[in-house]
Amino acid sequence: MADALATSATPRGGTVRSPDTRVIRPRPLGPARRVAEAWQYRGLAPFFAFDFASKAWANTWLGWWWVPLRPALSIIVRVLVFGTILRAPSGGVPYFIFFALGVAFWELFGVTWYFGTRSIELSKRYLKRIYVPRLVLLTASVSPGLMWCGVHLLIAEIGIFYYLAVDEKLYLNLGVNLLLALVGMTLMVGLALALGLWSSVFGAMGVRDPRWIVRQILHVWFYLTPVIYPLSAVPERFQGVMSANPLTAPMEMIRLGLVGYGDVRMSGVIITLVTILVIGFFGLRFFDSSEARSLDEL
Numbered sequence: 018m019a020d021a022l023a024t025s026a027t028p029r030g031g032t033v034r035s036p037d038t039r040v041i042r043p044r045p046l047g048p049a050r051r052v053a054e055a056w057q058y059r060g061l062a063p064f065f066a067f068d069f070a071s072k073a074w075a076n077t078w079l080g081w082w083w084v085p086l087r088p089a090l091s092i093i094v095r096v097l098v099f100g101t102i103l104r105a106p107s108g109g110v111p112y113f114i115f116f117a118l119g120v121a122f123w124e125l126f127g128v129t130w131y132f133g134t135r136s137i138e139l140s141k142r143y144l145k146r147i148y149v150p151r152l153v154l155l156t157a158s159v160s161p162g163l164m165w166c167g168v169h170l171l172i173a174e175i176g177i178f179y180y181l182a183v184d185e186k187l188y189l190n191l192g193v194n195l196l197l198a199l200v201g202m203t204l205m206v207g208l209a210l211a212l213g214l215w216s217s218v219f220g221a222m223g224v225r226d227p228r229w230i231v232r233q234i235l236h237v238w239f240y241l242t243p244v245i246y247p248l249s250a251v252p253e254r255f256q257g258v259m260s261a262n263p264l265t266a267p268m269e270m271i272r273l274g275l276v277g278y279g280d281v282r283m284s285g286v287i288i289t290l291v292t293i294l295v296i297g298f299f300g301l302r303f304f305d306s307s308e309a310r311s312l313d314e315l
Contacts, residue, residue: 048301055152062153065140066160069132072139073161088124088168092117099245106250108278113176114188115276119244121169122271126205126264127235129162133213134231137221137308151308155213159206190277197281198274201267207293208263214300218307243268248280260285263292 074081092113099105100112107115132139136154143149181187219227242264243251251259259265266285273279 048305051150051152051301051305054150055156058150058153061149062157065136065149065154065157069136069139069157070161070164073164084164085168085171088120088165089172092120092169092172095120095245105246108247108249110188110276110278111176111180111184114173114180115247115272116245117169117173117176118272118275119268121166121173122202122205122268123239123242123244124169125162125166125202126209127162127239128165129159129206129209130212130216131228131231131235132158132161133210134216134220134228136213136217138223141221151217151304155210155217155304158213159210162206162209188276190275194274194277196274198271201270201274204267204270204289204293205264207297208267208289211293211297211300214297214304218304221308238262238264247272247278261288263289 074083077083079086096113096116100107100116105112133155136158137144137151140149140154177187177189216227216231241259241262243259248256248259248265248269260282262285266281266289269279269281269285271279273281
């Protein structure tokens with residue numbers, strides 16, 4: 018799509034700005050230009066962020082009540098199955114808190130990637146009328162992930178206060194280790210956006226396959242990531258393989274930072290960083306060369 022720059026030609030070939038004459042020139046290409054362009058239009062991000070987040074209660078009878086109801090019902094059922102019936106280990110932390118915190122940050126990753134995949138497709142009614150840098154849409158996809166993460170954290174907080182009253186013990190670190198959780202959270206968002214650079218282009222092509230594929234990958238990936246169990250519960254001969262999962266290190270960092278229980282390995286952190294950089298670098302190049310053509314499918 019072309020940019021319009023208002024200029025007016027002078028008799029000697031110079032140019033002066035004028036509202037009467039417009040020069041249409043191609044949009045400059047290059048990943049760096051895409052990032053700079055997204056930063057220039059960053060003011061649009063809050064609008065699309067709310068638009069994506071509001072999909073959680075759009076066209077429903079209960080409206081925004083679904084936002085707390087869905088995670089609350091899901092956590093209760095899964096804690097009953099994994100914690101009470103299957104007795105999954107939790108390293109001395111009440112399983113309700115252990116599971117709620119793990120799912121909170123899994124939702125941050127999974128929902129961000131899913132909405133990143135659909136970010137262009139969900140915004141087609143705007144893209145057909147005005148120009149919006151597609152990287153702005155991708156970054157706005159973090160908002161529903163943050164929303165669901167926040168709701169799950171609120172549920173976990175209720176559990177923390179409950180066990181504080183019952184056990185007279187605060188299962189939460191309030192020290193400098195919280196920074197470790199923040200780093201883990203940042204890595205999860207970075208990985209989700211890096212993957213979204215690839216899947217958003219395919220998600221804009223007017224077919225449902227990309228979003229279904231992402232859902233299936235997330236479903237399998239959930240059980241391969243220490244969300245419902247700690248890394249220490251995995252047999253030692255498989256722990257190296259589990260550490261190769263780029264989500265293992267961030268999840269363990271978050272737990273170690275929040276509740277003081279986690280197995281963070283430097284090799285796993287390096288794997289996560291390299292994965293984000295490689296997928297993100299080549300993904301940005303792919304996004305730059307492909308996202309404009311994908312709009313033809315809208």
